[in-house]
Amino acid sequence: MTATxxxxxxxxxxxxxxxGDVLALQxxxxxxxxxxxxxxxxxxxxxxxxxxxxxxxxxxxxAGRIVIDGRDATTLPTNQRGLGMVFQNxxxxxxxxxxxxxxxxxxVRRLPKAEIKxxxxxxxxxxxxxxxxxxxPRELSGGQQQRISLARCIVYNPALILMDEPLGALDKxxxxxxxxxxxxxxxxxxxxxxxxxxxxxxxLTMSDRIVLMNGGRIEQQGTxxxxxxxxxTVFSADxxxxxxxxxxxxxxxxxxxxxLNTALGHFPAPAPATPMKAGDPxxxxxxxxxxxxxxAGGATRIAGRLEDSILLGGVVRHFLRCADGTILIxxxxxxxxxxxxxxxxxxxxxxxxAHARLLPPAPAG
Ligand code: ADP
Ligand code: MG
Numbered sequence: 493m494t495a496t497x498x499x500x501x502x503x504x505x506x507x508x509x510x511x512g513d514v515l516a517l518q519x520x521x522x523x524x525x526x527x528x529x530x531x532x533x534x535x536x537x538x539x540x541x542x543x544x545x546x547x548x549x550x551x552x553x554x555a556g557r558i559v560i561d562g563r564d565a566t567t568l569p570t571n572q573r574g575l576g577m578v579f580q581n582x583x584x585x586x587x588x589x590x591x592x593x594x595x596x597x598x599x600v601r602r603l604p605k606a607e608i609k610x611x612x613x614x615x616x617x618x619x620x621x622x623x624x625x626x627x628x629p630r631e632l633s634g635g636q637q638q639r640i641s642l643a644r645c646i647v648y649n650p651a652l653i654l655m656d657e658p659l660g661a662l663d664k665x666x667x668x669x670x671x672x673x674x675x676x677x678x679x680x681x682x683x684x685x686x687x688x689x690x691x692x693x694x695x696l697t698m699s700d701r702i703v704l705m706n707g708g709r710i711e712q713q714g715t716x717x718x719x720x721x722x723x724x725t726v727f728s729a730d731x732x733x734x735x736x737x738x739x740x741x742x743x744x745x746x747x748x749x750x751x752l753n754t755a756l757g758h759f760p761a762p763a764p765a766t767p768m769k770a771g772d773p774x775x776x777x778x779x780x781x782x783x784x785x786x787x788a789g790g791a792t793r794i795a796g797r798l799e800d801s802i803l804l805g806g807v808v809r810h811f812l813r814c815a816d817g818t819i820l821i822x823x824x825x826x827x828x829x830x831x832x833x834x835x836x837x838x839x840x841x842x843x844x845x846a847h848a849r850l851l852p853p854a855p856a857g
Contacts, residue, residue, distance in 0.1 A: 534705030790842030
């Protein structure tokens with residue numbers, strides 16, 4: 493039995509964008525299902541905003557086709573694409589009250605007055621800000637203003653909402669609160685969301701699927717778990733979570749078991765996801781939380797000197813300097829009564845071979 497794939501809300505077919513010499517987006521295929529929460533994640537300049545603006549119709553593609561909800565939207569103007577947008581700068585109209593700001597898109601659509609009133613009230617209730625309807629935007633906090641711009645977006649019931657770093661201007665606590673609020677709205681309303689951020693934690697918290705961008709192309713995409721536990725490249729491993737990365741060359745033993753020869757020793761590892769031959773350059777990835785300090789019986793270990801240990805609340809992060817200068821990060825739970833190793837101690841980092849991952853070497857440059 494084959495599962496029926498969810499119908500696509502967005503379909504990008506070979507879409508590219510060039511600005512003179514700059515290829516802001518390389519030829520990209522991407523499909524986003526109805527009701528999905530997809531996050532475009534990547535460093536500054538990786539093409540996230542370009543991709544979002546192409547879908548929004550704010551810019552025109554240099555090549556390719558954009559289909560939204562089954563309709564070819566490649567040349568449709570923004571206001572005919574049936575989508576809502578939320579930006580970092582709330583873009584509220586300062587001379588209008590909160591009520592008038594949220595009502596505005598409905599007035600443009602010429603809805604009857606009574607219906608507008610009802611819908612605005614419902615949108616305000618949804619973001620739990622019914623009591624500020626008469627205020628002006630400048631009388632509200634940044635978090636409240638961003639919730640108002642969300643309400644203005646959901647009030648006309650778009651099937652698709654695009655958000656470009658909407659929480660970038662908020663402080664950490666408020667940002668985390670808003671992340672959960674946007675997630676709740678997504679779950680309650682079933683709207684398809686395409687969300688842009690450069691913040692990996694935000695992407696991991698919110699998304700059904702993360703599309704990781706690098707240099708104007710998709711580096712890797714998958715569930716937050718897949719990106720975290722199964723990065724396919726050094727870039728992915730480095731961008732999401734922290735990583736210990738040891739370069740070396742592949743060795744394959746008589747039984748077909750893989751391992752990597754590095755400056756710090758030979759380390760066995762599960763067979764790589766991409767084909768590799770003996771002698772190929774590769775990189776061994778071990779996440780800091782999969783390493784432990786000096787656990788007994790670990791055959792897979794590296795000696796070093798403890799340079800520093802920093803407390804991050806529930807976890808402790810140790811920095812171990814190895815013979816060749818490599819710094820390994822070892823992360824352990826911070827338990828009450830923890831008798832930790834001390835700065836300057838000679839100690840080992842150890843891990844289970846099953847927790848290591850062989851990656852192709854990072855491209856030069
Ligand atoms: P991100 O949103 O991931 O930070 P952008 O999509 O804004 O990245 O930009 C991707 C690349 O395209 C960058 O190199 C940027 O300098 C370039 N770029 C974006 N917009 C323009 C433009 N209007 N003119 C020229 N280059 C642009
Ligand atoms: Mg951007």
